[in-house]
Amino acid sequence: MNLRALCLAASAYGALASGIVHAETIEVSSPDGQITVAVSDDGGHATYTVSYNGEEVMPAARLGLLFADHHGFEEELEIRGTADNTTTDETWEQPWGERRLVRNHYNEMRVGFIPNKGPARAMVVTFRVFDSGLGFRYELLPTEALGGDIRITDELTQFNIGADADAWWTPSRQFNRYEYIYRTGKAAVVDDAHTPVTFRQPSGLHISIHEAALVDYSGMSLLALRPGSFEATLRPGSDGIKVHTTAPFKTPWRTIQIAPDAAGLINSDIILNLNEPNKLGDVSWVEPGKYVGIWWAMHIRERTWGNDGVHGANNEDTKRYIDFAAEHGFKGVLVEGWNIGWDGDWFNNGELFNFTEAYPDFDLEELSKYAMSKGVRIIGHHETSGNVANYEAQMGDAYDLYEKVGVTQVKTGYVADAGDIVSYDEDGVKQYEWHDSQFMVDHHLHAVREAAKRKISINAHEPVKDTGLRRTYPNWMTREGARGMEFNAWGTPPNPPEHISILAYTRMLSGPMDFTPGIFNLRPNEKPPVREDMQRGDASNRPQTTLAKQLALYVVLYSPLQMAADLPEHYEERMEAFQFIKDVPADWEESVALEGEVGEYVAIARQERGGTDWFLGAVTDATARNVTVTLDFLEPGATYTAQVYRDGDDAHWDTNPYSYVIESRDLTAGETMTLPLASSGGAAVRFIKQ
Ligand code: NOJ
Ligand code: CA
Numbered sequence: 001m002n003l004r005a006l007c008l009a010a011s012a013y014g015a016l017a018s019g020i021v022h023a024e025t026i027e028v029s030s031p032d033g034q035i036t037v038a039v040s041d042d043g044g045h046a047t048y049t050v051s052y053n054g055e056e057v058m059p060a061a062r063l064g065l066l067f068a069d070h071h072g073f074e075e076e077l078e079i080r081g082t083a084d085n086t087t088t089d090e091t092w093e094q095p096w097g098e099r100r101l102v103r104n105h106y107n108e109m110r111v112g113f114i115p116n117k118g119p120a121r122a123m124v125v126t127f128r129v130f131d132s133g134l135g136f137r138y139e140l141l142p143t144e145a146l147g148g149d150i151r152i153t154d155e156l157t158q159f160n161i162g163a164d165a166d167a168w169w170t171p172s173r174q175f176n177r178y179e180y181i182y183r184t185g186k187a188a189v190v191d192d193a194h195t196p197v198t199f200r201q202p203s204g205l206h207i208s209i210h211e212a213a214l215v216d217y218s219g220m221s222l223l224a225l226r227p228g229s230f231e232a233t234l235r236p237g238s239d240g241i242k243v244h245t246t247a248p249f250k251t252p253w254r255t256i257q258i259a260p261d262a263a264g265l266i267n268s269d270i271i272l273n274l275n276e277p278n279k280l281g282d283v284s285w286v287e288p289g290k291y292v293g294i295w296w297a298m299h300i301r302e303r304t305w306g307n308d309g310v311h312g313a314n315n316e317d318t319k320r321y322i323d324f325a326a327e328h329g330f331k332g333v334l335v336e337g338w339n340i341g342w343d344g345d346w347f348n349n350g351e352l353f354n355f356t357e358a359y360p361d362f363d364l365e366e367l368s369k370y371a372m373s374k375g376v377r378i379i380g381h382h383e384t385s386g387n388v389a390n391y392e393a394q395m396g397d398a399y400d401l402y403e404k405v406g407v408t409q410v411k412t413g414y415v416a417d418a419g420d421i422v423s424y425d426e427d428g429v430k431q432y433e434w435h436d437s438q439f440m441v442d443h444h445l446h447a448v449r450e451a452a453k454r455k456i457s458i459n460a461h462e463p464v465k466d467t468g469l470r471r472t473y474p475n476w477m478t479r480e481g482a483r484g485m486e487f488n489a490w491g492t493p494p495n496p497p498e499h500i501s502i503l504a505y506t507r508m509l510s511g512p513m514d515f516t517p518g519i520f521n522l523r524p525n526e527k528p529p530v531r532e533d534m535q536r537g538d539a540s541n542r543p544q545t546t547l548a549k550q551l552a553l554y555v556v557l558y559s560p561l562q563m564a565a566d567l568p569e570h571y572e573e574r575m576e577a578f579q580f581i582k583d584v585p586a587d588w589e590e591s592v593a594l595e596g597e598v599g600e601y602v603a604i605a606r607q608e609r610g611g612t613d614w615f616l617g618a619v620t621d622a623t624a625r626n627v628t629v630t631l632d633f634l635e636p637g638a639t640y641t642a643q644v645y646r647d648g649d650d651a652h653w654d655t656n657p658y659s660y661v662i663e664s665r666d667l668t669a670g671e672t673m674t675l676p677l678a679s680s681g682g683a684a685v686r687f688i689k690q
Helices: 003-014 262-266 315-328 364-373 388-405 438-453 499-503 547-556 568-572 575-583
Strands: 025-029 035-040 047-052 055-062 065-067 077-082 086-093 101-115 123-130 133-140 149-155 158-160 166-169 183-186 197-200 206-212 220-226 229-234 243-246 253-259 289-294 332-335 377-383 409-413 421-424 430-433 457-461 476-479 561-563 588-597 601-608 614-620 625-630 639-647 660-668 672-677 682-689
Touching: 025 101, 025 123, 035 101, 035 123, 035 133, 047 253, 149 229, 206 262, 253 262, 262 588, 262 601, 289 315, 315 332, 315 364, 315 568, 364 377, 364 388, 377 388, 388 421, 388 438, 421 438, 438 457, 499 547, 499 601, 499 614, 547 575, 547 601, 547 614, 547 639, 547 682, 568 575, 575 639, 575 660, 575 682, 588 625, 601 625, 614 625, 614 672, 639 672, 672 682
Parallel strands: 289 332, 289 561, 332 377, 377 409, 409 457, 457 476
Antiparallel strands: 025 035, 035 047, 047 055, 055 158, 065 149, 077 101, 086 101, 101 123, 123 133, 133 253, 149 243, 158 229, 166 183, 166 197, 197 206, 206 253, 220 229, 421 430, 588 601, 601 614, 614 682, 625 672, 639 660, 639 682
């Protein structure tokens, strides 16, 4: 294939104009002109440089891919053809979400590269630059030299942040997957980080690196090349190959969010906008809502998942939870441990799970009927312990059963050390995979599609990270993918006071999290054991927050499925505070991060979808502080009654966590409001329009 034909192939594929230019640099800017990306082939390397307000903020960094059996796209590259940049400005509607209407406004540049040695092949890198950052991805064009299987051995994408930037990250390729206490330090000491990873450069500019639309590819983490300079490293499959594919194909988008302040990171929709629109059609059956569940009782060792005398998933307790849900307006009751397979060492016996057979003290069909008669639904549960082979073998039957009895939401779980997901190859040989490998990326989408066929929605724990696929598959509602509340029952150490004010600017940028907030008994392990052989966890394992902060989590941590995680009896002790959890919605018309600093505090306001109420949540780290917010988000001219749930003046997460005040006052748009937050405290406010 000659060059002309290659260019023709390229233009047929993506409207690239031919024209040979050496050492070319071409640019595209954001609609507001603040962010500019310059792409170059200087020295035969494909590179991109990012500027903000005319200052270079990410110096030239490499682009490229390496293959096992073909030459890759690493050197002697030339820009060969560019098309005119285009602008898109559209608004689309989410079926559920943190805002109903999403504006997708960007300028796009497509750059064709060909290597000027080796057989003919072409790569296009597409850049989309938004006011709040950018995304780019590789597209491989189908040429003869790229026929057949392509095995990607490395992605060469680099990110130059600078050694002096502050960083907030969790380590990648460690046994506990994404469930680590966030590390805070200079970018110079970040070695291998999961994304989203957030940086603050010395100028105060905030940058968060992640990816969007992770489909049929493996997950990326950031490996340090030199201090403050990173390379995308892809999770390998069990055969050592990072990605198996064929041309034509597109990689996920590599995303760089850029904001002058921390709150700006939260107010970006880049990740969703870089995903494809809904592929499921009518999704009115996907229902956001709040739920309770037979769950925390197991984590604080009051009940067990297995059937050994204090089995949590029994008919009587489940009815009690259903009654509680119905009485207080919750839509769902999660039941874990109802199916055979939990006895003994369930962590290591994933092959024993049977997803259609219940323990004798649990009648799925009857309980589901009972729940539905009260306007509530059982939420199903599939713990796999990482044995994906066992799950996939039963998946169709398992979802059929739930569909038959009226279960419309399923929490899945992949408890296994990172790299220990079990599968079998075509010869029946056992293989081990990473949770963020191409294998698991494919598995999750397979599960989501199979569930969608039965109008079932998914909430995955120990998942692959979120990359915005809820836009394309709105039944993939929420997931875990960070340290959630469970660590406060048994994690040593539990989540520290700054946890939420880091999560909000890191993990939460990727999408909703099933954190499971709302613990009201803040010292659960100090309760006496229910049986001698069921000693509670260490007393130091407890939520390191005030009670008011537990309420604020419902606004700060977005999830369309939001749990009231504590036991009904613990809520019954504090019904006045519980009222906020009853009132707060799980679906929003609009959301605005008001202010904060990574690792210190965050204040977010959200408007109820289909209503006029606004809600505000503010949380702080161990430092007590007054947070003053301007109520610009309220409707101008209207008066609102603000119901404020805040820390008492003497509250402190460690010594006095239950001290809170509930008070009410009238406020209008544009006024300011000061919220006094105790050490690891919070405030939750409902604004009712008069
Ligand atoms: C870990 C999950 O995060 C938790 O929510 C669940 O209860 C257990 N696995 C058991 O499936
Ligand atoms: Ca977990």
